[in-house]
Amino acid sequence: VDTLKGTVSQNTATLTTQADEIKNKVTRSDVTGILTGYATQDYTQSLVTQKADEWNVNLTKLKNDTQTSLTQLAVGVEGVQAQVYNSDGSSKITQLSNLIATKVSQDDYNSQITQLKNDINLRVAKGDVISQINQEAGGDTLIQVSNGKKSLILDAGNTIITGKAWIPDAAISSISADKIMLGSSALYNSDGTLNLVNQSNDLKALIQVKQGLVQDTTQSIISFSSDYNNRAFSITPVGATVTPTLFFERYDQTAGHWLGFTRNEVQREGLTFNTWDNEGERFFVSCHARFNKNITAEGIIMQGTWNGTTGKPEAGILSIESGNTIWSGSGFLAVGDHISNSYTNVIAKSFSQQSTLSSKTNIETVDPKDALDLVNRTDIRSYQYKTDVAQGKTKRYTSLIIDDVNDVSQYYAPDEFTNEERTGRDDGSAVGYLFLAVQELTRRIKTLEEKLNG
Structure with missing residues (x-):
C-alpha cells in the first residue's frame, strides 16, 4: 500500500x-x-x-x-x-x-x-x-x-430511375420528360402536341394543344373532342369553331329542353338557332346589336316581349342603301341626311294623305274669295338646293319659300301652306286652297260670260 x-x-x-x-x-x-x-x-x-x-x-x-x-x-x-x-x-x-x-x-x-x-x-x-x-x-x-416525418430526400444533381416508378401522389415543381403516359395515351406526341385524355371502354374525351393550318398558315390550335367527334370545339388565333350543335340548357326547364346553335344543312352556309321544339320566343338580345350586313326575316318583325305581346318595329334612325336615312321627329317622318337635315327625292306610284271624315273635327267652310286672295299673295320662286349645287346638279325647283333666316321674312308664305313647325310645305292644304281658287275663278268666268251673252 x-x-x-x-x-x-x-x-x-x-x-x-x-x-x-x-x-x-x-x-x-x-x-x-x-x-x-x-x-x-x-x-x-x-x-x-x-x-x-x-x-x-x-x-x-x-x-x-x-x-x-x-x-x-x-x-x-x-x-x-x-x-x-x-x-x-x-x-x-x-x-x-x-x-x-x-x-x-x-x-x-x-x-x-x-x-x-x-x-x-x-x-x-x-x-x-x-x-x-x-x-x-x-x-x-x-x-x-x-413513423417519422415520412420524407425521403434524394439530394443529387441527377436522380435517374430506369424502370417503372409508381407514385400515388407527388408535388413536383418542375418536370422535363421525353414521354409522359396518361393511361394508354401519351401526354406529349413526338411533334410537340399536348394531349389530355379521359378514356373508358369506347368513350373518349380529349383536350389537345397542337399546331396546324389555320387559314393556310401554321397557327396554334386548342381542340376539344368527345367520343367520335374530332375537334368538336377548336380555338385558334382567328376565332373559335364549334363543329356540332352548341347547346344551352334553360335553368327552369326539365332535362332535354335545350336550345342552341347548329350548323345548317350542306346546301346552306351559316348556322341556325334552334330550341328543343322550335316554338316560343327563346332568343333575346338584351343590349344594342349591330348588323353590318343584310337582315332577312321570314316571319314578322315586331316590338314586344317574349310572351307574345304585339307591337311595331322601332328604329331611331334607319339607314337606307346609297347613304340615305329615314328618321322621325314630332309629327313628321323624313328621308335624306339626318345630320345635315337635307332631304332626298321619294319616288312612288302615288301618295295618299289621310282625309276620312272619321279622322276630322272642327270642320269649317272657307270662302273661295279668301282662298284666291291667299294664293295670289303667296310668293312663288324658282330655286336650287345647296346640296345639289355642291354635287354639280343643275335641277331647279319652283314653290313657295319658307324664310327661316331673316327676322322679317323676305318671302310671303302663309301658315296655311306650311307644316306647323314651318320647316316644310303642306301640299295637301295648298291643293285645297288651289281648288277653292279655281272655283272662285270659275264663278267669275261664268258671271262674265252671262254678261257677255246678254
Missing part, C-alpha cells in the same frame, strides 16, 4: 497450455483512495484464447464493478467478429463467408449495414423511427422511411 498516494496496484499474468487450448491472460487492478474511505477500483484485463478452430482476443475495463469499455476480436474457421464497447456507444463488425455486417449504437440511435451475397441493407433507427434502403439481387429495391 502506497500510504502517500493511498493506492494499491496489482498486476498478474498467466499462461495456460492444454492439449486443445492456449490461453494468455494479463490483469491489472488499481484501488485509489483506500486510506480515505472513498476508494475507487479500476480493473483491466486482456485475454487471448487460441483453440484449434478459434482465436479470441478480449480487452475489458471495469470501474467499481461496472464495465466501462470492452474490445473483443473473435476469429473462427467460419468468420471474424470485432466488437468495441464503451459507456457512450458501441460498434460491431461481423464477417462470415456469406455475410458482412457492421453496427454502430449510441443511446437510442442505431445504424446497421448488412451485406449478403444477394442483398445489401442499410438501416438507421431511433426508437420506432426507421430509415432503410434494401437492395436485392432479384432487382427489388426498398427505400423506406417510417
